[in-house]
Amino acid sequence: MHLVFVSSLVPVENPSSGFDIANRAVLDGLRALGHRVSVIGYLQPGQNPAPGGDTHVLGELEVTNAKVGASTKLRWLATALLNRTSLSSAKMLQVTRDHIETLLRSLQPFDGIVLNSVQLPGAFASVFQKYPTIYIAHNVEADSALENAATASGRLERLLFKREAHYLEQVERQLTQAASAIWTFAEADRFGFGYTVSDRAAVLPLVTRWDLPQSSVEKLPQYDLTLIGTWSWQANRIGLDWFLSKVVPLLPADMSIGIAGQLADAPVVSHPGTHFLGRVPDARAFVETGAIVPLISRGGTGVQLKTIETFEFGMPSVATSASLRGIDKLPGNCAIADDPADFARLLTEKVAQVRAGNRQRLSGSAFHQAQKTKLLATLEDGLSRFGKAAAVPGRAIAEELADPSPTKKKTVGAPYGFAVHEGGKSR
Secondary structure (H helix, E strand, O other): OEEEEEEEEOOEOOOOOHHHHHHHHHHHHHHHOOOEEEEEEEEOOOOOEOOOOEEEEEEEOOOOHHHOOHHHHHHHHHHHHHHOOOHHHHOOOOOOHHHHHHHHHHHOOOOEEEEEOOHHHHHOHHHHOOOOEEEEEOOOHHHHHHHHHHOOOOHHHHHHHHHHHHHHHHHHHHHHHHOOEEEEOOHHHHOOOOOOOHHHEEEOOOOOOOOOOOOOOOOOOOEEEEEEOOOOOHHHHHHHHHHHHHHHHHOOOOOOEEEEOOOOOOOOOOOOOEEEEEOOOOHHHHHOOEEEEEEOOOOOOOOOHHHHHHHHHOOOEEEOHHHHOOOOOOOOOEEEOOOHHHHHHHHHHHHHHHHOOOOOOOOOHHHHHHHHHHHHHHHHHHHOOOOOOOOHHHHHHHHHHHOOOOOOOOOOOOOOOOEEEOOEEEO
16 A cells, blocks of 8 residues: 555654653554655754655654743634634744645555544645545554643643644544544553444554663662653643652652652652652663652653553562553552552552662563564454545535535544533533
């Protein structure tokens, strides 16, 4: 097959963020099946596109809120308001609809388009849906936006997140209803777009790298605990704030905690062993400087790539239930706790074992190979659906939502199992 892979950010040579890692895993899987893949999307500054393919870069674009100034954020908001779209899709409107249409015509013939996440596909949905599509849902984005609204620090921020949820709900409905197949990264998300499309949805197991790197098991830990993440993403920050405020005060004072990743407003923590390290040159190497990995997700949707990476390394961990979304079988060195006291107790016990000489490391190769095998099988099954039109009602919904006319009344119902009213959610 000749496939067109459409993504806000193109897969890159050295992926580091969870979004980049997932993009690269899907691209590598499609290529491993022998398909030709042409890629369309923006390139984040400082990155290089993944080698070995036909990549069409729409331009360089920084999409991370924490890395841009106030003027850029205001411009994005103005674009979103003017175009009556989500902020995430407004960022994509650096090119025109005509540019996208011309590019797609230049790539023909192709068998179908793989729409990766909601941002760029949502910005030009009516263009892409002239062709057979498969939709990749990294998260149920409307749900995540509503969770962020619930934990927002101010009224304006809360209103903006609710507005985002309102438009994301519409776009996700449009993309999923029209898709020949839907790929998610967690079982719960498979039903997150409604039972009317769940029969076309399947879970993609992920790997953080196609070929598993050699782990440095022989190195002694530099920290008792290591955490790394994109803390500017609200769902990640919720987990970090929970860990720092609820768990860390219960840990022994002699326990060392290394926290890597950009953190613009690091909170004041009284625990003497807590170290905020900022960006580190090698995220994978940093993870292995720890004895135990706390997996601290408290919300959001989709799979946690840091969890998969931890299991691939065979590192011992303590995880919340939310951190284990999309994982079928847990390794024996992973303990589960959602209560802060239990989480702290398990961390303390595991650190004591490491200090006593029991590293609790396992080989991650079996986990890694099982993930790859299931990923390839799921991709192959989804691709076999290309050319099989989605249900007629779904096509009608997609066409109705794609009509930009402000006078046309949208009467379709929300297929998620919830309805959005004035940016809010009722189940």
